[in-house]
Each structure stands twice: as structure tokens, then as C-alpha cells.
Amino acid sequence: MVGWTGAPSFTEDAYQEVYNFTGGVPRKVNTFCDRLLLFGYLEELKDFTAETVKAVVEEVKREQPQIDKSKVANAQTAAMLAPSSAAYIEGGVSADLEGRLQLLESNMAALKKTVKKEKALLRKAILINLEMAADDEEDDD
Numbered sequence: 001m002v003g004w005t006g007a008p009s010f011t012e013d014a015y016q017e018v019y020n021f022t023g024g025v026p027r028k029v030n031t032f033c034d035r036l037l038l039f040g041y042l043e044e045l046k047d048f049t050a051e052t053v054k055a056v057v058e059e060v061k062r063e064q065p066q067i068d069k070s071k072v073a074n075a076q077t078a079a080m081l082a083p084s085s086a087a088y089i090e091g092g093v094s095a096d097l098e099g100r101l102q103l104l105e106s107n108m109a110a111l112k113k114t115v116k117k118e119k120a121l122l123r124k125a126i127l128i129n130l131e132m133a134a135d136d137e138e139d140d141d
Contacts, residue, residue, distance in 0.1 A: 008040055013050035021057045035060065042124060063114050 018036070022028035036056050040048060 007046045008037070008048055009046065010048045011050065014048045014053050017050045017053035017057065021053070021060075032056075032060070038121060038125070042121065042128070063117065064110060 018029060018032060022032050036048065036053060039045075039056050039059075040052070045052065
């Protein structure tokens with residue numbers, strides 16, 4: 001790679017942990033490694049180990065919504081059925097529709113939480129970058 005000096009470095013077990021979490025799906029690998037490298041930048045890491053990857057995996061998992069799996073199964077079933085096939089409960093509201101709504105609300109809450117955290121990380125990265133630029137200017141003088 002052009003200009004690469006060997007830093008950051010990844011241990012073999014770090015690669016394995018990335019694969020374990022992403023299943024090797026390129027889009028997931030890219031998204032996760034972006035998060036992993038941001039973590040490394042903010043923590044000023046030069047070497048990534050399995051423990052580092054596991055820490056970021058846990059952080060990502062904490063940000064995912066907790067969903068009632070029984071309602072998700074109902075929502076997925078409802079999505080596959082024709083609207084006329086949905087079973088309606090008392091009051092005329094579909095139980096499957098309720099599950100789908102809960103899923104959407106959970107996903108929206110998780111997205112809001114993630115955006116808030118990402119915004120804080122971005123602010124921190126910008127401040128670090130500004131600090132580094134100021135230090136570089138001082139060194140030039």
C-alpha cells in the first residue's frame with residue numbers, strides 16, 4: 001500500500017474477531033472497521049488486538065435495540081402475508097401491525113441513540129484534529 005508504514009497493525013486474532021462479528025460480509029466489514037479505526041484514533045492505538053475488537057463489538061451491541069422477538073416474528077409473518085390474510089384482534093387492530101410498529105419504534109430509538117453517540121465522537125475527533133493542527137503551527141514557528 002502506498003505510504004503505509006505498518007501502523008496501525010492488526011493481530012491475526014483481531015482479524016478473526018472482525019470476521020466473527022461481520023460474517024465476512026464486505027459492507028459489514030467496512031462499516032465495522034470504520035468504527036474500529038475511529039475508536040483506535042480516539043484512543044491513540046497503534047496495534048489492534050482481539051480484545052480491542054471485542055470492546056468495539058460490545059459497544060456496537062449496546063447500541064442495538066432490545067426487541068421483543070415474539071412480536072418481531074409476528075411482524076415478519078405479517079409482512080409476508082397479503083393484507084386480507086392478516087388476523088385482526090378486538091378493536092380492529094392487527095396484532096402483527098402492532099409488532100411491526102414496535103419494531104419500527106425500537107429501530108428509530110436505536111438510530112437516535114447512535115446518532116447522538118456518533119455526533120459526540122465526531123466532535124471529539126474534530127477537537128483532537130484542531131489541537132493537532134495548532135500544535136503543528138506552533139512547531140512551524
